[in-house]
Amino acid sequence: MTDATTHTAVVCSATVTTSYATPTRAERVARAVDPDNTASMTTRVKEATVTTEIDRDTTGGLQSTVDDYVVNLGVAEAVLDAVDTADAGDDATDTAAADADSDIAPTEDSTAAEPTTDNTTQS
Numbered sequence: 001m002t003d004a005t006t007h008t009a010v011v012c013s014a015t016v017t018t019s020y021a022t023p024t025r026a027e028r029v030a031r032a033v034d035p036d037n038t039a040s041m042t043t044r045v046k047e048a049t050v051t052t053e054i055d056r057d058t059t060g061g062l063q064s065t066v067d068d069y070v071v072n073l074g075v076a077e078a079v080l081d082a083v084d085t086a087d088a089g090d091d092a093t094d095t096a097a098a099d100a101d102s103d104i105a106p107t108e109d110s111t112a113a114e115p116t117t118d119n120t121t122q123s
Contacts, residue, residue, distance in 0.1 A: 012062040013055045016069060020048045025080065032076035038065065 020026040023045070030045045033052070037043055043052040052069060056062040 011057055012059050013053065014062055014066050016052045016054070016066065016073075018050050018073060020050070023048045026050050028080055029073065029076045032079065033069065033072045036068070036072050040065065041069070 018026075018029070020029065026045050026048045030043050030050045033050075034043055037052070040055050041052055043050060045051075054062060054065050054069065056065055
């Protein structure tokens with residue numbers, strides 16, 4: 001008896017390499033895109049570089065997978081940029097708030113209205 005095993009030859013492959021300012025940034029991007037990787041994809045990080053290898057059996061499949069991956073990279077980078085911007089803004093806001101608190105003197109509002117009472121009744 002012979003074992004009939006079907007082998008699908010990989011005829012198309014691509015390597016996408018992206019470099020970042022820091023190894024931390026590269027690691028964060030890799031972790032962000034990894035859950036969307038298919039079985040035909042391998043992502044690794046070395047220093048500040050993310051490398052993803054994609055193997056597909058058709059050029060159309062390769063094109064679609066690379067396109068999806070590049071979109072995922074863009075989303076990951078945009079999210080990380082937004083987090084970095086928010087963190088920087090929080091630091092600036094915290095500093096401005098601390099400065100503002102020390103410069104504000106209490107004031108009395110002499111135009112405050114007296115409370116009113118609604119004396120209407122319903123039958």
